Amino acid sequence: MRPEDKPDGQKRSFVEEARRAQIIESAIGTLAELGYTGTSLARVAERVGISKGVISYHFAGKAELMEQIVERVYRDIAQFVLSRLEKEATATGALRETIRSVAEYMRDHRTQLLALGEVVTNLRTTPDGALRYGIAFNEPIYDAREALFRRGQQAGEFRPFDARVMSVTVQAALDDMFAYWVTHPGHDLEAHAEELADLFEHATRSEDPGATANR
Template identity: 60%
Template sequence: MRSENEPFGQKPRSFIEEARRAQIVGSAVAVIAEAGFAKASLARIAEHAGVSKGVISYHFAGKDELMEEVVRHSYEGAAEHVAARMEGLSTATELVRTHILAVAEHMRGHRDQIKALGEIFNNLRTADGSPRFGINGNEELYRMLEHLYRLGQAAGEFRPFDTRVMAVTHQAAVDTMFAYWVANPDHDLAAHARELADLIERACRA
């Protein structure tokens, strides 16, 4: 995802530019989480960030591109955390459990991100009016989870089942876990994640 102000072939962004973009993204998350997608104007985000609206326009082609960057930034942060927790694990059972537990661990400290993502997923549209981030936007996640489930089946850890069905079910359960936690802040997210990991492990076990 590149801005029209950042054509291919342009030199990499400086540390200061990356820091400014991260600041703007952080303010976008905070404003969306507090006020909702419709009221998260560039002017309001700029005010929160302590910059002019022109600074945002310099770094992002418009609100849509900024929203896409919020999604990318949020997913990359979660993926890096989960990958670090998975490093060194050898069994598919450990990997599947760790995916659930680690993503919950990461998001427990990023509740505003989950609220902002929900707002963006429900409201951001393409030119023809369809959702910018529909269910097929999870395709990369589905493939990664399918790979883990196939590893388990090949190793004899998991019983035979349709890995796509299991991957879709796995991700839907994780997404619903977060949606429920956002709506019920006192809900024990860590305990929910452990129960979910147990449930999926038992469902897959050979």
């Protein structure tokens, strides 16, 4: 019986959780080094120093392991960014800090970014073969950022604009920033993020000169 198949209410033990985390970490490193096609359960097991059967006990297969990586990375990013947003009282400040903090996190977690890119661009669903993580996967991100824009508009910080369009545009800019950094590791990621923060502050701010902004 795999841990996921335990009766309702019965949680995984500390040892099981630690082993799953170790396997996920190994898979992230393997993906970053060998790419999606080069990453197999056997390769991940070899990296950890365990048998492939141990991985099969904790995960149904490669697809489930890949999904857990995406969940883990997104959760870690969200926790980091949200902790930075707690001190931001304005929507303008929150927008700028979101852009800055996600870049700061990825700067120190390049391996996670590489692994995430491999999974998102390669993992497909069955039986239709569509990408598992398409644009629709970003809907919760779009929703949260749209809510931020609407809050700023209601407070008079932001000018009238389509909040969904702006939300999608911000995310596309962030995705392209990271894609460029992966291709050009020497690129100044934090300076790029600062430029984006300036760009979107100017694009969204109210034309009212008395509106509050937080730089």
